[in-house]
Each structure stands twice: as C-alpha cells, then as structure tokens.
Amino acid sequence: MEAELMRLAASVATTVVGAFATDAYTALKDRLGALLRRGGQEPEESVLRELDELDGDVSLARARGDDVRARDLAADAERLVRDRVRRLLTEQPYLADDLRDLLTGTGNTVTNGTMAVGRQVYVSNTYHHYHGEEPAVPRQPVPASALPVPLPYLTPGPVPHYQNNEALLLRMDTVRERCRAANAPTRMYLHGLPGMGTSATVREWLHRHRDELAGRPHLTASLGRDTWGNLPEPAAVLERWFGELGVPVQDVPADPGARSAYFRRLAARTPVVLLLEDVVLASQIEPLLPNTADSVALITSTSRLPSLVRTLNAEPFEMGPLGVEHSRRLLVDVGRIGGDEARYEKELDLITDACGGHPLALCIAGAQLAVGPAGRVRELAVELSDHRTRLGALDMEEELSSALDPGYRALAPDAAALYRCIGLHPAEEFEVDLVRAMLPDLDAAARSRALQQLTTANLIEPVPDGDGGYRVRHRLIHDHALACARADEPVPVQEAIQDRIIGHRLEFAERTEAALSSRHRHDPAGVYPAYGPTGTVDAPALIASLERRRESLENVVRLAHETGRHQQTWRLAQGLHTFCLKCGLHSTWITTHELAVRSAEECRDRMALARMYFELGFAHLDRWSTLQGDPEAARGYFERALELVRPKDGNATEAQRRTESSVLEALGLVERKAGDPAGALRHYAQGLAALEGIDHPRGRALFALHRGTACTDLRRHDEAKRELLSARDQFAALPVPDAYNQARALTRYAEDRRAAGLPDEAVRALDDAIEIMAESGPPYQRASIHLLRGDLLGESGERHAARRDWTAARDLFLEANSLRAREADQRLVDSASAGGDVE
Numbered sequence: 001m002e003a004e005l006m007r008l009a010a011s012v013a014t015t016v017v018g019a020f021a022t023d024a025y026t027a028l029k030d031r032l033g034a035l036l037r038r039g040g041q042e043p044e045e046s047v048l049r050e051l052d053e054l055d056g057d058v059s060l061a062r063a064r065g066d067d068v069r070a071r072d073l074a075a076d077a078e079r080l081v082r083d084r085v086r087r088l089l090t091e092q093p094y095l096a097d098d099l100r101d102l103l104t105g106t107g108n109t110v111t112n113g114t115m116a117v118g119r120q121v122y123v124s125n126t127y128h129h130y131h132g133e134e135p136a137v138p139r140q141p142v143p144a145s146a147l148p149v150p151l152p153y154l155t156p157g158p159v160p161h162y163q164n165n166e167a168l169l170l171r172m173d174t175v176r177e178r179c180r181a182a183n184a185p186t187r188m189y190l191h192g193l194p195g196m197g198t199s200a201t202v203r204e205w206l207h208r209h210r211d212e213l214a215g216r217p218h219l220t221a222s223l224g225r226d227t228w229g230n231l232p233e234p235a236a237v238l239e240r241w242f243g244e245l246g247v248p249v250q251d252v253p254a255d256p257g258a259r260s261a262y263f264r265r266l267a268a269r270t271p272v273v274l275l276l277e278d279v280v281l282a283s284q285i286e287p288l289l290p291n292t293a294d295s296v297a298l299i300t301s302t303s304r305l306p307s308l309v310r311t312l313n314a315e316p317f318e319m320g321p322l323g324v325e326h327s328r329r330l331l332v333d334v335g336r337i338g339g340d341e342a343r344y345e346k347e348l349d350l351i352t353d354a355c356g357g358h359p360l361a362l363c364i365a366g367a368q369l370a371v372g373p374a375g376r377v378r379e380l381a382v383e384l385s386d387h388r389t390r391l392g393a394l395d396m397e398e399e400l401s402s403a404l405d406p407g408y409r410a411l412a413p414d415a416a417a418l419y420r421c422i423g424l425h426p427a428e429e430f431e432v433d434l435v436r437a438m439l440p441d442l443d444a445a446a447r448s449r450a451l452q453q454l455t456t457a458n459l460i461e462p463v464p465d466g467d468g469g470y471r472v473r474h475r476l477i478h479d480h481a482l483a484c485a486r487a488d489e490p491v492p493v494q495e496a497i498q499d500r501i502i503g504h505r506l507e508f509a510e511r512t513e514a515a516l517s518s519r520h521r522h523d524p525a526g527v528y529p530a531y532g533p534t535g536t537v538d539a540p541a542l543i544a545s546l547e548r549r550r551e552s553l554e555n556v557v558r559l560a561h562e563t564g565r566h567q568q569t570w571r572l573a574q575g576l577h578t579f580c581l582k583c584g585l586h587s588t589w590i591t592t593h594e595l596a597v598r599s600a601e602e603c604r605d606r607m608a609l610a611r612m613y614f615e616l617g618f619a620h621l622d623r624w625s626t627l628q629g630d631p632e633a634a635r636g637y638f639e640r641a642l643e644l645v646r647p648k649d650g651n652a653t654e655a656q657r658r659t660e661s662s663v664l665e666a667l668g669l670v671e672r673k674a675g676d677p678a679g680a681l682r683h684y685a686q687g688l689a690a691l692e693g694i695d696h697p698r699g700r701a702l703f704a705l706h707r708g709t710a711c712t713d714l715r716r717h718d719e720a721k722r723e724l725l726s727a728r729d730q731f732a733a734l735p736v737p738d739a740y741n742q743a744r745a746l747t748r749y750a751e752d753r754r755a756a757g758l759p760d761e762a763v764r765a766l767d768d769a770i771e772i773m774a775e776s777g778p779p780y781q782r783a784s785i786h787l788l789r790g791d792l793l794g795e796s797g798e799r800h801a802a803r804r805d806w807t808a809a810r811d812l813f814l815e816a817n818s819l820r821a822r823e824a825d826q827r828l829v830d831s832a833s834a835g836g837d838v839e
Helices: 002-018 023-038 044-063 067-091 093-104 166-181 198-208 234-244 256-269 282-288 306-312 324-335 345-355 359-371 376-385 387-394 396-409 413-424 432-438 444-456 475-488 491-516 539-548 550-562 566-575 577-583 586-603 606-623 630-645 654-673 677-690 697-713 717-732 739-755 759-773 779-795 799-815 821-833
Strands: 114-117 120-123 186-191 218-222 273-277 296-301 315-318 429-431 460-462 469-472
Touching: 002 023, 002 067, 002 093, 023 044, 023 067, 023 093, 044 067, 044 432, 044 444, 044 539, 067 093, 166 186, 166 198, 166 315, 186 198, 186 306, 198 273, 198 296, 218 234, 234 256, 234 282, 256 282, 273 282, 282 306, 306 315, 324 345, 324 359, 345 359, 345 376, 359 376, 359 387, 359 396, 376 387, 387 396, 387 475, 396 475, 413 432, 413 444, 413 475, 413 491, 429 432, 429 550, 432 444, 432 491, 444 460, 469 475, 475 491, 491 539, 491 550, 491 566, 491 577, 539 550, 539 577, 550 566, 550 586, 566 577, 566 586, 566 606, 577 586, 577 606, 586 606, 606 630, 606 654, 630 654, 654 677, 654 697, 677 697, 697 717, 697 739, 717 739, 739 759, 739 779, 759 779, 779 799, 779 821, 799 821
Parallel strands: 186 296, 186 315, 218 273, 273 296
Antiparallel strands: 114 120, 429 469, 460 469
C-alpha cells in the first residue's frame, strides 16, 4: 500500500508539472491546493507560490533554449509536489481517492498544446480569469429618531488651484445619481499614493455639489496613524462628532457598539455628509457609517482596501497622476509664473516632467518658484532633472517626507526591507526573480506577503502582461525608497544588495546572449559554455523579456561602472550586444559600451578592451549617421581594437585572431558603406587570412556573403554568383542551419542576377528564399523578399503575380510595424492605374 501511495504522489507531481505554461496548470494547482487545505497542511500557500515561481523559471529557460536548465527546474518542481503529496497521504491516506480522481479527470496533453481537466479543455499560454460578483450588502432598516439635536451645517469652499481629470469627477457624479435612484447611501472610496490629491478631489466634488448638499451636517475625521503608529479609535471619533453635534455628554453611550448605533439614530433624522481621510483599515470606518438613505460618505486612503468594496459596498476610484496640461497649469498657478511662462518654457517643461503628475510635488515646486529669486526656475529644473537631487529639492521643510514616510514606517519588516532593496535597484520596474535574488533568505510565502503589502500600500503595482513583473507607482516613491535604504541600511548591506542586483542581471544578460548568438565572446569567467542552448530557442520570447528589462539592464551597467564593478560592467555590455543589434537599439548600445570601454581600461584587460572597442565601433557602423559622425567613429574604434589584438611578436592567440578577423570584417563593411567595395574586399581577404587554421565555419560563410555583395557592386557578376551561392550552402551546412542568412545570401544573389540582366534567375533565387523562410522568418525580411520579387515580376509583365507579392509585402511590413508598407501600397496603386485591379 505504501508503494502504491508513493507512485500516486509521483504521478500527481508529473501531471502538475507537465501542465506548466498552460491554463491547465492553474486548474490543477487550484485542485491540488484545495486538497492540501483539506488535509490541514497550513503552509500550502507557500508551496503553491514556490510552484508558481518554478513555472515562470521553466518557461523562461525553455524560451532561451536552455533545455538542461528547464529539465532541472522541472525536476525541482516535481520533487516539491511529490514530497508535499507524500506527506499529505502519510497523514491523511483517505485523500488518495481524491488524488486518483484528479489524475483520472486529466487528459493527456495533445500536439496543439491543449489539456483536459475534468470537463474543461485548456489551451497553452492562454489565460482567462473570471470573477464572480460579490453578493450585495443588504441595507439595514433605518431606525426613526425624534431627538431634537441641532446639527452643524458646513459649506465646503473651492479648492485653490484645483486641476484634475474631469472624467473621474463625472464618474463620481454617476455613482451619486445611481445611489440616489436606489434610495441607498452613497459611499465612494478614492485611493492613490501619498500626495496624489485624493483629499483635494473629494473637496472639489463637495464644492461642485454644494447646492445639492446644502443644509446637511458635514463631519470629518482623519484616520491615519499618529507619530507612534497608532490608529485613532472609532469610538473617540464618534465622541468628537457627538460634541460637534451638541449631544449632551450624559446621553453618549459608553459601549463602542452602542455609540455607533446611537450615531446612526442621530444621522437617520437628516442625511449627513462624511469625509473620512487617510483610512488604513476598513474596520476603522464601519462603525462610523450611517445607513441612512441619501447620506454621503467620501473615503480617502493611500492603501488599496478591497474590503471597503466587498463589505461596505464603497465605489472605488483610483487617483492617477495629473496629465501634462493639468500638471503645467497647477505649477504655473501655484508658482505665480504669470507673464513669465513663455520665457521659461523649457525649464517649466523639465520641472513638470520631473514631478510626473504628482500634485503635491508640483505644488511644492510651484511654491519655491513663487517665493524664490528670479533664477530659481532654472536651478530647480536642473535639480529635478537629476534623480540624485530630485527628492531633496522637493522635500522643502520635509513636506514630501511627511507624506511618504508613514507608509514606509507602517510596513512589516520584510516589506520594508524589500522597499529599501527596490530603492537600490536602479530602475522602477523589477520582477519576482529579482526579488528572490535581492532577498535570498526570504521564502516564497514571505516574498509574496511583502509584495502584496507593498501593492496594498499603493507603493508598487503589477505590470500588465509583464511576466510577473512589478513597477514602483511613481518616480518619487522610487527616490524615497532609495533615501530610506541610504538612511536605514548599513553600507555593507547596501553593497551586498547591489552585488546581488548586478550579479542577477549579469547572469540574465549572459544567458540570453548565449541563446541568441553563437558569436565569439571574451569569457574569462568561463560562463558561456554552460549557458549555450541545448534545445530550440524561442528568440521572440527572449527579445520580449530583454525589452521588458531594458531600462533596468542599461541602468545596471551604469550602476556597475559608477560603483567600481568594472569587470561586471563590460561583461553586462557584451551580454547586451546581440539584443541591441537585433532590435536596432543604438542609443542603449552606444551608451552602455562607452561605459564598458572605460571599465575595461580600469580592468587592464587588453582583450576585454579590444572587444568593447569592436562592439562600440559596430554600434556606430550599424547606425551609420553621417550627421553624428558614425563613419569616423566606427573606423576609429575598429583601428584601436586592431592595435590591441596584433601583438608585436606576431604570436597572436586564437582569441586575438578571431577578434582581428571580426574587426577586419567590420572595416570591410565600413568601406562598402562608404562606397569603396574594392577596399572592402581587401579587408575581407585579410580577415579571412586571420582565421587560417581556426574552426569557424560561420565566420567563413559571412565572409563569402560579404565578398559576393562587394563583387556585385563592382559588377564582377561571375565572382558574385560563386561567392553568394557558396555562402548559401555554408549557412545551410552549419550544425544549426542559419535560415535567416541563407535567405539573405539568396536575396543578395537575386540582386546580383538582376544587375546582370538575368531576371529569371533572380526570381528563382527569391522563390528559394521565400521557401526557406516559410512562415517562421522575421516579417520584415520576408516582406523585403516579396517586394523585390514583385518588382521583378512586374518588370517581366507578370502583373497578377506581382500584385500578389506586393500585397504580401504590404501585409508583412504592417505586421512588422514598418512604414515601408507604403512602398508596396504605391506599387499596387501604380499597377491598378496601369490597367489592373488592386488585390
């Protein structure tokens, strides 16, 4: 029997982990969690969270073609489930039948990625979430009261300099009308990060409704924590309200529940307006809310409080940052800029942008301009443009700190530690795997609780479609988190956290670089052989993951350089080379590699410096802006790289010769772009000679491609044909055939055949290129091939075939988000005007 239960546990583990990256996984995980809870296993949430993290790690490993790591992670996940299920069966063997039912109801995964769980079929990588409506909160009958108590009538005044989104106020109006029509209390809950203007907005709404609400008692309460972290007691709030309402002291009940009931009796006589600010917990306000029809309760908080919606039926409104126009108007109004607005146009734009639509920050900045000297606007613009001085410039009289500190001080220790780590991370977005790296001693449950508390406190928020990512809700929050880290963490702890951040990003960059390219890299740490893909690489998924982390990766390069971690700096930049090349991210490419060159110099590593000069030169070569001096810069960097890899004694290592070959290849590309194909061929010949005796088939294939292209430029068509077809064959013969460059070689060959006056051969070459790319090639490359083939067919008089190609080219250019779709459209229009219909 014990052996059977162990096999059952193993089968459950295999089934659950086998459903990773499918909707079926979520369903299976939920059923497993329900069984764990039935078995009384308290830490089941920790297991499920850890399982979720492993699911994400496996998906990412598979995307970069790292099948070995994916299998290792999947094995870890199976052990986790198997061990927990074994313990469950040991303690509660009667649950075996339920586990068998789970297995029986789960169909095998089929080729299209679907899996059956019970009667539901799930599709891989498609996630649908359904939320049932919360049951309506029944309204209590309102007791009558004949107490002749005089009530205070207050008239809310206008909010000075108010600027905000009119749409939110209109939505509040809609909720008010709906509640009135239903003869129900109006309860509206506005939340946002500190200083975002929730209080100003509710006061503005009250002012706009002053005629409707005239004659009603207005009662207010601030329910935030005091200096010592204590919350005001609802009974004490009611006591104050009774005093404002003129209730005799002798009539005030002593029991808190009785006080709340007595207040509702008072409020039943005349509907009241309540303004409850800085609410921390829903339990604070429940005793304060009247049930009287047509009463109004406006609630503000810096936290997300779902229970206000669930138990009190309060309508939630999230306060986002002001738009640019409203931000600028608030700054100008508070700053009394008046007629000087046009004079300081640029500076005011910088200040507005730095404040990021944060009303309190804009008001603080405006107040400084209102009382400061004439030159203060320029000084403030400079201070706010630098993240290192931004928070200090806005924290006049600690006004901003007083708004942000309470939220931080109220965090639990783990959440506070994570908040400080987020401040030390040099970007506002981060992922759960980075949290795990920064705080390795926290288990999955603790990490989840810390993230949830920061989310509830409105300090961070999940990134939509961001594979488990989060972002800080405002740049000032990020600045504040860094200030807290500097103030509350010892320097050695700060250094250790930065080491983990940089190390984590470095591993990510190098793993993805290894998956995206097999090019030669300088690797003194010896990491790239272990990172090489062992299966199919999902390049688009990897590019998307890199793109989501781009700002973080770029800033980590700068952080590593500025903190003296020079080897990590150039290694990080090297790990971003292929990503920047594939995505044309020239600004990121050049910025990171300029830092990498300086760090490589600090390391006194000649090969690292040579590689960084080469990669920086290639960035300028790929951008090729004559206005920005790219041709000269590329040549200069390539020549410096050559000096470093050509030893005086002529005894170059293989790494030096590989780099020399790459630099000469790049110099040849420079010469061809500059209009000197003969000079390009000379460089290619030298580059090929540098590879003598080195096993580098891909490098030789690239030289054949480049030589063939240069021969076409020189109208040496026989040589071009020989070189380009050889390149095609060499790319096809690589251990992992390179379809992209096979098609590229055939496209160059078609261009040569066209230039040689042989259009039929050109069309056949493009037929082969399209067949090689099929449906999996990059849309832009496929579009270019179809466009060229359409032109050749059109020149040959085959109009219908040409229009089919131009139509395909247009659709593919649109898929690639390229304006070149207009070229294809224009050809279709011209073809129609020449006597055919556009298809």
